[in-house]
Amino acid sequence: SIDTGGEEKAVSYGKLLLATGASPNKPAELDDPRVVYLRSTSDYRRLRSLVHEGVRAVVAGGGYVGSEIAAALVGNGARTTMVYREAKLLSQMFPSSIVERVEDSFHSAGVELRSAFEIGEIVAENDHVSVVGASGEAVDGDVVVVGFGVHPNIDLAEAAGLTVDGGVVVDSEMRTSAPDVFAAGDLVVFDDPLFGRRRVEHVDHAENSGETAGKNMAGSSENYEYTPMFWSDLFDDGYEAIGSLDGHAETIETWNEDGKAAVVWYLRDAAPIGVLLWNTWDSVGKAKQAIADVKSGKLAVDDLRTVITPG
Structure with missing residues (x-):
C-alpha cells in the first residue's frame, strides 16, 4: 500500500522493482538548512544557493564523497576546510604514493586539511555552524557538508x-x-x-x-554478469577503478615516466581485490580481463604490472 496524504491506498502489481537506493548516514537529525547531506538534486540546489565567493565551507568526512565536494567547493570560491579522522587524506583508499599527491593538490588549491579530527557533533548557531571535535575543538563555517557514507534503504x-x-x-x-x-x-x-x-x-x-x-x-532472462566501475575527478587528477580500494592492502604499483599516471593493483591473500587507474584511461576492460585471467590461472599475479601501461 502507499500513503496518499494520510490515506493508504492499495496498488496491485504483476512485477515490482525495488529501487529505494540509500540514505546518508547522519550524526544527528539537525534541522538547519546550512547543514547539507548531499544525496538528491534538491540537496545540490540548496548547497549551490549557499555557496558563493568567500563563503566559509566545512566538509565533514574525508572519503570519496567528501573529497569530491571539497574540490568542487573551493573551485566555486568557497574558503573550504576538510575535517576527517584519518591521519592522511584518502589514506583509507590510496597507497601513500598517491595520498601525497592528493594532499599536495588540495593544499595547492587552498583547501585547509584537518586530519586526525574525531568529529563529535555539529552545532548550528545564529551566525554560523560548527563541526565540534571529540576534544572540544570547533571548526566554524557558514555551511557544513556531511560526507559520512550511506546505508541502503x-x-x-x-x-x-x-x-x-x-x-x-x-x-x-x-x-x-x-x-x-x-x-x-x-x-x-x-x-x-x-x-x-x-x-x-x-x-x-x-x-x-x-x-x-x-x-x-519485461520477460527476458538475462544474467547480471557485470563488475561495476567507479570514477572521480580531483582537480587536475582523475581516476577510474573497480573492486575494493583498501589503503591497507598489499599493492603492486606501476608509474609512467613523468610520475603523473599509475596503475595500482590491490591484493589480499595473493589475489587481486581491486585496481586503481590513476590518470589512466580506457583501461577498465583490460583490468577486468586481467583479474579474470588471474582467477582462472592464465596470468600470474606478478605479471599484473605489465598488463596496463599507465597514462
Missing part, C-alpha cells in the same frame, strides 16, 4: 519479508526472494563475477543493474 524489503543481508539479496536476474519482486541499485547484494557477493554504491552499477532488472521484468 531496506525497511520496505524487511517489512515485506524479503531476504536481507546488509542489503536486499538478489539472484543473477536481479530477482529477490519473492519471485515477482526485483531490485536494483545501491540497495542490492549481488554476486559480482570477479569479486563475489557484494553491494556497490555507484551510478554505473545502478544503471546496469536497473537495465537487467527491467529487461527481466
Whole structure:
C-alpha cells in the first residue's frame, strides 16, 4: 500500500522493482538548512544557493564523497576546510604514493586539511555552524557538508519479508526472494563475477543493474554478469577503478615516466581485490580481463604490472 496524504491506498502489481537506493548516514537529525547531506538534486540546489565567493565551507568526512565536494567547493570560491579522522587524506583508499599527491593538490588549491579530527557533533548557531571535535575543538563555517557514507534503504524489503543481508539479496536476474519482486541499485547484494557477493554504491552499477532488472521484468532472462566501475575527478587528477580500494592492502604499483599516471593493483591473500587507474584511461576492460585471467590461472599475479601501461 502507499500513503496518499494520510490515506493508504492499495496498488496491485504483476512485477515490482525495488529501487529505494540509500540514505546518508547522519550524526544527528539537525534541522538547519546550512547543514547539507548531499544525496538528491534538491540537496545540490540548496548547497549551490549557499555557496558563493568567500563563503566559509566545512566538509565533514574525508572519503570519496567528501573529497569530491571539497574540490568542487573551493573551485566555486568557497574558503573550504576538510575535517576527517584519518591521519592522511584518502589514506583509507590510496597507497601513500598517491595520498601525497592528493594532499599536495588540495593544499595547492587552498583547501585547509584537518586530519586526525574525531568529529563529535555539529552545532548550528545564529551566525554560523560548527563541526565540534571529540576534544572540544570547533571548526566554524557558514555551511557544513556531511560526507559520512550511506546505508541502503531496506525497511520496505524487511517489512515485506524479503531476504536481507546488509542489503536486499538478489539472484543473477536481479530477482529477490519473492519471485515477482526485483531490485536494483545501491540497495542490492549481488554476486559480482570477479569479486563475489557484494553491494556497490555507484551510478554505473545502478544503471546496469536497473537495465537487467527491467529487461527481466519485461520477460527476458538475462544474467547480471557485470563488475561495476567507479570514477572521480580531483582537480587536475582523475581516476577510474573497480573492486575494493583498501589503503591497507598489499599493492603492486606501476608509474609512467613523468610520475603523473599509475596503475595500482590491490591484493589480499595473493589475489587481486581491486585496481586503481590513476590518470589512466580506457583501461577498465583490460583490468577486468586481467583479474579474470588471474582467477582462472592464465596470468600470474606478478605479471599484473605489465598488463596496463599507465597514462
